[in-house]
Amino acid sequence: MATLNSYITEVQRLLHDANANFYSTAQLTDYINSARERVVRDTGALREIQVTQVPSPVPASATIGGATPTNPVPWTANTTFNQNWFVFSNIFIYQVTTTGVTGSTAPPYPASNNNNYSNYPPSTEFFSGTCGLTYVGNCENIFYSALPLGSNTLDIVNINLYWGNTRVPMDYLSWSDFNSRLRFWQNYIGRPLAFSIYGQGNIYVGPVPDQVYQIEIDTVVLPDPLTQSNPTAVDPINDPYTSAVKFYAAYLAKFYEQSFGESEIYKQEYMKQATSIINSTFTRRIPSPFSSPF
Numbered sequence: 001m002a003t004l005n006s007y008i009t010e011v012q013r014l015l016h017d018a019n020a021n022f023y024s025t026a027q028l029t030d031y032i033n034s035a036r037e038r039v040v041r042d043t044g045a046l047r048e049i050q051v052t053q054v055p056s057p058v059p060a061s062a063t064i065g066g067a068t069p070t071n072p073v074p075w076t077a078n079t080t081f082n083q084n085w086f087v088f089s090n091i092f093i094y095q096v097t098t099t100g101v102t103g104s105t106a107p108p109y110p111a112s113n114n115n116n117y118s119n120y121p122p123s124t125e126f127f128s129g130t131c132g133l134t135y136v137g138n139c140e141n142i143f144y145s146a147l148p149l150g151s152n153t154l155d156i157v158n159i160n161l162y163w164g165n166t167r168v169p170m171d172y173l174s175w176s177d178f179n180s181r182l183r184f185w186q187n188y189i190g191r192p193l194a195f196s197i198y199g200q201g202n203i204y205v206g207p208v209p210d211q212v213y214q215i216e217i218d219t220v221v222l223p224d225p226l227t228q229s230n231p232t233a234v235d236p237i238n239d240p241y242t243s244a245v246k247f248y249a250a251y252l253a254k255f256y257e258q259s260f261g262e263s264e265i266y267k268q269e270y271m272k273q274a275t276s277i278i279n280s281t282f283t284r285r286i287p288s289p290f291s292s293p294f
Contacts, residue, residue, distance in 0.1 A: 002235040002242040004226040007032045010246040014266070015253055023253055025228065033225040035248035035270075036237060041154065042274045043281075044220045045241040050148045051216050054161075054192060054209045055088045057146045058137035064095050069146065072139075074211065077104045081131050088139050091186065091208045097125050098132025107133065120186075140183075140208045142217075144201035149221050156203060158218040159195050167216075170195050170205070182206030240280060244273035 008028050012018050040046050057069040067084040075089035078101060085096045089107045107128060121135040144153040159170045171194040173181065178196035182188065183206060192205040192213065203217075223236055235242060247270035254263035 002237065002239075002245070003233060004029060004032065004228070004231040004235075007226070007235075007242075007245060007249070008231075011249045011253070014246055014250040022257075027256075028249065028253070029226065029228060031249040031252040032245060033223075034252060035245045036223050036226070036235070038248050038270075039237065039241055039244050039274065040220065040222055043241055043277055044155070044157075045237050046221050046223060047157070048149060048219050048221045049216050050153070050219055051214065052142070052147055054142060054205055054213050054215055055093055055139040056142040058086065058093055058141075059143045059145045064136055067095065071212075075102065075106055075128070077102055077106070078129070086136070087133070091139050091189065092121055092135055093137040093139055094133035095136045096131060097134045098127070098130075100127070100130030100132060102131045103127075103129030138208075139189075140204050140206060142203040142205065144203075147217065147219070149219070151201070152222045152224070153201070153219050154222050155220040156195070156197060156217060157220065159203075159205075160216045160218075161192060162214040162216075163191060172196065175204075178204060178206060240277050244270055244277060247273055 008025055011028050011032065012020065012023070015023060017023055053071055055072045057071055058064065060069055064084075070086055072086040072088040072093050075087045075094075080101050081087060081096045081099065083096055083099045087094050087096065092107070094107070105128075107126075121138075122133075123135070125132045125134045127133070145151055147153050158172075161168045161170055170192060173194050173196050175196050175198055178194060182194060183204075188207045189210040190207040192207060192209055194206055196204045196206075198204055226233060226235065237245075247266050251263050251266035251270060254260075254266060
């Protein structure tokens with residue numbers, strides 16, 4: 001099991017600097033943490049299943065005025081909603097900006113011929129009964145920052161949707177395919193069937209959820225940095241993935257001192273180690289020893 005102390009010792013040996021004459025422990029700690037992130041990016045070593053819901057909380061931003069994002073709840077008629085609650089209706093998520101009682105009619109779908117709600121998404125507060133609502137997001141979006149592990153989330157592998165007693169795997173579509181198939185009709189809502197990744201840290205699901213669905217997301221996550229305040233803490237990255245960390249950290253150290261030839265040697269050794277790790281961990285698995293799995 002690797003710790004920050006063991007990593008520092010390994011890197012110092014590679015650099016022939018056992019007495020820390022040329023590289024401080026603080027400097028090596030930075031290189032080691034960068035190397036740990038690089039190992040996870042290259043190998044997907046850290047996987048976590050994160051459980052959340054759709055519609056998902058909106059990310060914290062100036063738009064919501066310092067309120068703490070919470071799970072949106074369905075809009076319901078003739079119901080009191082307090083300020084800074086989050087509700088969803090049709091395809092949009094709203095923040096309650098004026099406490100009040102909702103009216104008997106839900107906020108309408110997008111429609112160019114609706115003079116009362118001609119701008120979509122709505123750009124200013126509007127009232128449902130005496131309850132003031134302000135648009136803050138779309139029901140189809142799940143931001144990495146709103147997931148339980150937040151910005152440590154690096155990549156999305158799979159998504160399962162809970163529906164009754166079933167756990168339904170959602171299809172993945174490229175953005176162009178997803179956009180053309182599932183976003184053509186603005187009011188297309190239902191049980192989400194597929195997802196796509198847009199840009200950095202934004203998941204789209206489609207159709208837009210028509211109610212609250214619990215989902216579990218299979219993710220690759222970045223490790224928290226190791227710190228000098230607790231140098232014996234065990235790294236969540238396990239062997240054999242830890243074996244490549246020292247070589248990438250040594251590459252960064254040599255690159256810093258502009259010893260480019262030596263740095264390239266360490267980088268090549270890191271690539272060999274990363275390839276070896278992938279080949280040694282992705283071994284054969286027999287789905288079933290019988291002709292049929294069930």
